[in-house]
Amino acid sequence: MFLAAAIQISSTTDVGRNLATIEALVDRAAGYGAKFVATPENSNFLGQADEKVRLAESFDGPTCRRFADLAKRHGIHLLLGSFNERGTSPERCRNTSVLFGPDGSRLAVYRKIHLFDVDHSEAVRAMESRTIESGDEHVVAETALGNFGLSVCYDLRFGDQYRRLVRMGADVICVPAAFTARTGRDHWSELLRARAIECQSFVIAPAQYGRHGEAELRESYGRAMIVDPWGVVLATAPDVAEGLALAEIDLSRVAEIRRAIPVGKYAST
Template identity: 40%
Template sequence: MRVALLQMTSSDIPSDNLAVASAMLRQAKSEGAEFAFLPEVMNCLSTSRRHQQEVLQLEEDDETLPALAALCAELGIWLLIGSLGLKTNDPDGRFANRSFVISDAGEIVARYDKIHMFDVDVSPEETYRESDGYRPGETAVVAETPLGKIGMTICYDVRFGALHRALAQAGAQILTVPAAFSHVTGAAHWETLLRARAIETGCFVIAPAQTGTHPSSQGHSRRTHGHSMVVAPWGEVLVDAGVETGVTVVDVDLSLVQKARRQVPALQHDREFNGP
């Protein structure tokens, strides 16, 4: 199957981002893609909780989700929306960081809320407290699609190997890692982490990413790493989209999953052990 990575530099204005994503999705279809992949928080990349409160909506009121679903039905293409920032009804007012799989009939096939929150101090000048604004999910998800069984993760989840192993042992053949990775940690760890997750599970890893310096209406922009990738089950990087925005297509051969797992059947070799 031919897949397309849609690498974006999302702003904090959802309508602008929807227009960009829609144009990219049309291009992906024109280049023969049957399944397209958007990055994390493609509808609004913002560091301002106040601004997010103004522009984000509950899932049932959000405009991006139905618009992209309708476009999938029009074009006859499957889509992973890497994630949308969405309001919730939580008493503390925190948002959800939610990924969606949309069918070529425009139907929502699966939802996944990001489990691991990016609460880190990369440097004195670059700190993140994702859990201040977003509440963590609690449930791992495997989605059935024509491409194969997809284990859904988001960005910081990639550092937690146990989640990806559980997804693979539950049947996932592909792991998705849509991201808005920090340019600092991305340069150091992004490729290594993606390749590790592929090698240890025998899965394809499909990782569409945000890239560049993101326009902000609030005067404080954020920079992300880019380098959307598809990694094969043996650990080879099949494609690296670099740092420019755009559409990158690549063919995925699912038979490589079984080949890698026959060569190194590590998913069958778990052993119970006593803690240290």
């Protein structure tokens, strides 16, 4: 059993401020005893897409170095929900999630597979594929705490990805996100609970909230949360404030539910 924390922040174009805010929240979570801490999508920068590409970093850049140092300082598993990793061309970057171990080592890397290309309304319109390279690898990180299936935001709508992560051994699903306010009101908690129930896994979902300092940017929904494998919401961050969702993760609960309702035996390989 271990304590997990899902961070909620409102990142902007001010990278220094974003990272300082995250560091303070990681410090707080570790002070409560959290051994696994996760930050949202676009943790280090949330702004115009072209600027996101211009500021893209490598794994040796300041964002990953700072997260590695934080993980090592507190002796925790720390998930960088996503950052703008430098791509294979100057025109695009990657939306990349990185898990760091208690010694600061890089344990796993996941690049967002499903890109947010939608045209719902003026408030929900995006073409992420214009500036983001899609990933093509499903990732489960095996750690001393348990097996963590990695995903990012829009992936949440694609249940087959999560069922595949379970077949790969995931006990806990991570969904760092910057879900839009418009879709989040009706879909965020419902989809998180659905993934938890169908995968019979814990779901840890750190989140962005608010307008991110620029009127032209879409508003994020917030409500970072942790859900148990029965679909019960164990913890939720406040709607419009930076903070934490904290909950105990007991993996014997995963085994108990999977044994009682063995839906996995019908899963395709």
